[in-house]
Each structure stands twice: as structure tokens, then as C-alpha cells.
Amino acid sequence: MAIIEVEGLRKEFRRLRGGATIAVAGxxxxxxxxxxxGFLGPNGAGKTTTIRCLLGLVRPSAGRMxxxxxxxxxxxxxxxxxxxxxxxxxxxFPRFTGERNLQILARIQGASRADIARVLERVGLTERRRDxxxxxxxxxxxxxxxxxxxxxxxxxxxxxxxxxxxxPAGIVEVRELIRSLGAEGRTVFVSSHILSEVQQTADxxxxxxxxxxxxxxSVAEVLEAGGARGLVVKxxxxxxxxxxxxxxxxxxxxxxxxxxxxxxxxPTEAERVTRSLAEQGLYLTELRPDTVDLETVFLELTKDxxxxx
Amino acid sequence: xxxxVVSELLRARSRRLVVVAFVAVAAVIVVVTTxxxxxxxxxxxxxxxxxxxxxxxxxxxxxxPSGPTxxxxxxxxxxxxxxxxxxxxxxxxGADVLTLHGLDRLQQGTAPMAAMLAVVLxxxxxxxxxxxxxxxTLLVWEPRRVRVFLIRAAVVAVVVFAFVIGVxxxxxxxxxxxxxxxxxxxxxxxxxxxxxxxxxxxxxAVVWGLLAYVxxxxxRTTGGGMGVMALELVAIEGFWRGNQxxxxxxxxxxxxxxxxxxxxxxxxxxPEMMGGYGYLPIGxxxxxxxxxxxxxxLLAYVxxxxxxxxVVFSRRDVT
Numbered sequence: 001m002a003i004i005e006v007e008g009l010r011k012e013f014r015r016l017r018g019g020a021t022i023a024v025a026g027x028x029x030x031x032x033x034x035x036x037x038g039f040l041g042p043n044g045a046g047k048t049t050t051i052r053c054l055l056g057l058v059r060p061s062a063g064r065m066x067x068x069x070x071x072x073x074x075x076x077x078x079x080x081x082x083x084x085x086x087x088x089x090x091x092x093f094p095r096f097t098g099e100r101n102l103q104i105l106a107r108i109q110g111a112s113r114a115d116i117a118r119v120l121e122r123v124g125l126t127e128r129r130r131d132x133x134x135x136x137x138x139x140x141x142x143x144x145x146x147x148x149x150x151x152x153x154x155x156x157x158x159x160x161x162x163x164x165x166x167x168p169a170g171i172v173e174v175r176e177l178i179r180s181l182g183a184e185g186r187t188v189f190v191s192s193h194i195l196s197e198v199q200q201t202a203d204x205x206x207x208x209x210x211x212x213x214x215x216x217x218s219v220a221e222v223l224e225a226g227g228a229r230g231l232v233v234k235x236x237x238x239x240x241x242x243x244x245x246x247x248x249x250x251x252x253x254x255x256x257x258x259x260x261x262x263x264x265x266x267p268t269e270a271e272r273v274t275r276s277l278a279e280q281g282l283y284l285t286e287l288r289p290d291t292v293d294l295e296t297v298f299l300e301l302t303k304d305x306x307x308x309x
Numbered sequence: 310x311x312x313x314v315v316s317e318l319l320r321a322r323s324r325r326l327v328v329v330a331f332v333a334v335a336a337v338i339v340v341v342t343t344x345x346x347x348x349x350x351x352x353x354x355x356x357x358x359x360x361x362x363x364x365x366x367x368x369x370x371x372x373x374p375s376g377p378t379x380x381x382x383x384x385x386x387x388x389x390x391x392x393x394x395x396x397x398x399x400x401x402x403g404a405d406v407l408t409l410h411g412l413d414r415l416q417q418g419t420a421p422m423a424a425m426l427a428v429v430l431x432x433x434x435x436x437x438x439x440x441x442x443x444x445x446t447l448l449v450w451e452p453r454r455v456r457v458f459l460i461r462a463a464v465v466a467v468v469v470f471a472f473v474i475g476v477x478x479x480x481x482x483x484x485x486x487x488x489x490x491x492x493x494x495x496x497x498x499x500x501x502x503x504x505x506x507x508x509x510x511x512x513x514a515v516v517w518g519l520l521a522y523v524x525x526x527x528x529r530t531t532g533g534g535m536g537v538m539a540l541e542l543v544a545i546e547g548f549w550r551g552n553q554x555x556x557x558x559x560x561x562x563x564x565x566x567x568x569x570x571x572x573x574x575x576x577x578x579x580p581e582m583m584g585g586y587g588y589l590p591i592g593x594x595x596x597x598x599x600x601x602x603x604x605x606x607l608l609a610y611v612x613x614x615x616x617x618x619x620v621v622f623s624r625r626d627v628t
Contacts, residue, residue, distance in 0.1 A: 091442035
């Protein structure tokens, strides 16, 4: 079952002087139940607007959305108690303690003090719970925002750029948290433009460009579609043409890519490459899988959106 | 829904401005009352006796042929009206010195300041949340916007009213202490009058606070909300009224003044009735707007403003 379904979502922001800015241009998306779903796109691709539409903060111009099986925004009141979220930066009261900030939100849905203690423990803020939020680091504020989202014990967590502005230690903290939340059966819908983070945490991803999803699937599927296959073989000797001829001679498909040879071969058969070249006195300095990463795919798919691309 | 109300009250308390403004106003009251007490001179017994005679004579005149022939609206009889409008004993002792006396009138004089503070409070309780993004956080917890808007409006009303009651209580306490030391005690029944005036000022403050609340929700900032109110007061209630006195009947200031002072006013008073003043005592004549009518006018404004604010708030994007 899809926990989020979006069909033909469109959002235009009208300008005062006429015309409109199209933030989301007919987005179709399905997010399955459970696990971590990465929602990728460059700045201005429409990620935050899509999230705001899903949460009822922004009224879509057209399209249909379903969250947890219910139409939104029509049934938001029934849906939102099961949805935890952070949109951009968590908006907190800086003069209040972390605990007090959670109490204000907890009152709305009747969450107990035990619930507050539980989520603070979960995000590792128990010891700092009585400190004013203004003394928190950016990472701690982000974790407090996640704690607020967890207060609802949600089936669906929507996190918009949760690693934004964090230092490396903060990024690792948030990554571990997201992983553990996804592993315990919740659906975590996380938007980001920090692709390495998404690659390490997400089970499935959607890549957004100009308000449309240009690729949706498991991380492996998206990588494969981006050209991740075979081996890249580097030859020590300067004689790349000879190495190419040797490999072609034993029936291995090969092409020259700069100072490398790109070999179309399953990584489990790498032994054939090393043996064939060694028998002809050509020794490798490097043999590595052709690991096209999410960043490469992302840049390729969104190149039209970047200036100078 | 109770949870949302409690949460909204906690949010309101989180606004530093609310606490700072209260402490600042309380401090100003204490300082000013202390200075006034130090400079106050208590009249001699003979001066007080003389003023008592003046009061008795004025009261008699008011209840005689020169006063109203029938009880003005809102008064059970002519006497209660006269006791309300004749300057009480101790108010005119003849000495050209400061004498602490007349809490009721002093309170009425603070009504404009209470209204200004209410505008600031009403505007900040909506504008700050919209400009800092905490409104978005609230709406993902409680997406029923009508409920959020109305409950917050109720919280604004409660906070503003409590603020005014607190400030007026401090004022009354400080004033009574000053009177006890160097002033002239008010006539019996002062407490009831003070409570009534405080309540009326509180109501007016709530009206202004709610109008600022709606203005801030439309402009999405505290400054915008206060700006709209300032524009209304300067452009409409100032310049426009100056050019077109007939709109006086509909201005906020005029209606608020009539309600707080319990003094009716006329929309187009004949010059001979005015005697150089803009207000006539209740029981005056032409085109009169009574305090109750003034209150109804103000409440109609608030209802209309809340309706407009509600429609816009429930449909607008929160970005």
C-alpha cells in the first residue's frame, strides 16, 4: 500500500504584478509503506512546496493527494495526528527549554510527560532538556524538531532537509536517527539535496526537477538507470591501446575513457581481467567497480535546471 | 480543544513582549504615582467642607429644573445620573496644587494607553507566529484553521483583558496608597466605580487587540498589524474625520471614548449645545449615540474583522 500518493500535483504562486511562478508542475509520486524514502532535487525544484501541500500548509493549484489512505487537504484533521513533520527549520521558541517547547505541542494532542521524556531520550536530549533552546546547537535544534515530530508516535515522518546546516557530527547523528526510524517500520519521507546522505539512508528515492519527478525507484534502480555497471580498469603502463587489444582478444568488451579502460563485465568476473592482462605483462594499478553514485545520476537528470549546464 | 486552548495560552506567555510590557507598565505606574504622591497636597478641612457644599449645590441643580427631566438611557433615575456626572466632593478644593483624588477619572485617562498596548499585544500574538514560522508548526499539529484562528482570538482577548485588569489593579493600589498618604479619599462606592471603569477599559482594549490581531493575520507581521491600526487612526480617524465630521459616529476613538466614559456624544451637535466641548452628558439631545450603542458598534467592527480574517486565514498559504 502506498502511504503517500500524489497525482498531477501542481502549485503556482501568483505574482503581484501578474503571471505566476510554477513551483510544482504535475508531480506524480507514490511512497510505499515503511522504510526511508528520499525526495531529491536541487534548490527550487519544488520539494518544500510539495511537502507543504502534503501537510496542508499550502493549497495546491491542481492535482490529487492521498496521505495514509485519506484525501488531503480534505481529511487533514484525521491524517495529521499520525504524521510527524519538520518543514525546513524546526520553528521553536528560543527562550523556552527544549522540554517546554515539547509541552506546548504535546498539549494539543494530549501527549503525556512520559511521551516527552521518551522522545527526548530517543533523540539524545534528555540531559539538555531544561536548557533554553537558544543555547542549543543547530544539530540539537534539529533533533528537538525530530523529537517534536515523534511525539505523535507517527506512522509517517516528513522531514524537509533535516541535515541542512549541520556539521559532520550532526549529520551522522541525524542519519543514524533516520535509519533507526525507518528500520522500526515507520515511513520516513526525507527531502534533501545532500545526496550522499540520502544514498546511505534511503531505500527508495524520487528525483525532482522543475517540479516533476524525473526518476523514481529503489536506490539500486536509480543508480542502474544512471549507468552504474561493469568495471573500470586502470592500467599502469602507458600502453592503453595494447591493453584494450588484449582484453578485446579474450572476448571482453572494453572502451577507452580518458586514461582508463571501462570494461563491460560483472564485478564477480574481475579475475578474468587481471589474468588476461598479467599474462601479457600488463599490470594493474587499480581495479574498481564502476560505482556511479546518486550524485552523478542526480546531476545528469537535473542538468537542465543548473545555470551553465 | 481544551488542549489547544492551553497550548495557545502557553504560547502567548512565551512572548517576551507580554511579560516585558507588563513589568514596564507596572514600573511606570509605581514611579509616576510615587512622584505624584510626593507632590500631592492634602486640602485643609475647611477647603474640603467648602467643596462638599459645592457638590451638594451642583447635585441639587442637576436634579432641579436645569437638569434632565427624565432619566437618561442607562440610568434608573435622574439622581443616579446626577451623582455620576457631578464632580464628586474633593475634586475642586480650589487650591492651585496637585491633590491625589478621583481614581475613576484617572483610570479613564489611561484608556488610550491601554488600547495602544492592546494593539501591540494583539498584533504580536499573531504576527510573530506568522513571521517566525511557528504558525506552520502549529498547523501541522492542528490543521483545522478555523479552530486555530478562533481559539487564538479568544486567547488574545483573555490575555489583553487580564493584562488590563492587572495594570489597572496596580494603578488602583498605588493610587490608593498615595491618597492614604497625601490625598483626598474618594466618595463611598469608589471601588465599584473603579471595577466598572476597569472592566470597560478591558473591553475596549480587547476590541482594539482583536482588530490588531486580524490586521496582523492579514499582513502576516506584527509591524504590519500595528501599521494598519496606525494608518486607520491617522488617515481615517484623523484626516478623513476632519474633512467629514459625519463619520465621527463610526470611528473607533469616538465610540471607545463614549463607552469608557459612559458619556454619549452627538454626531452633529449644534454649537450652542457644545460649549466648546465635543461631548454632551447623557440626556443631551440630537443625534445621540449612547455608550451601549457605541459598544455595539465596536463589537460589530470586531465581528466583521474576525470574519474577514477567518476567511483569509483559512484559505491562505502558510509559507
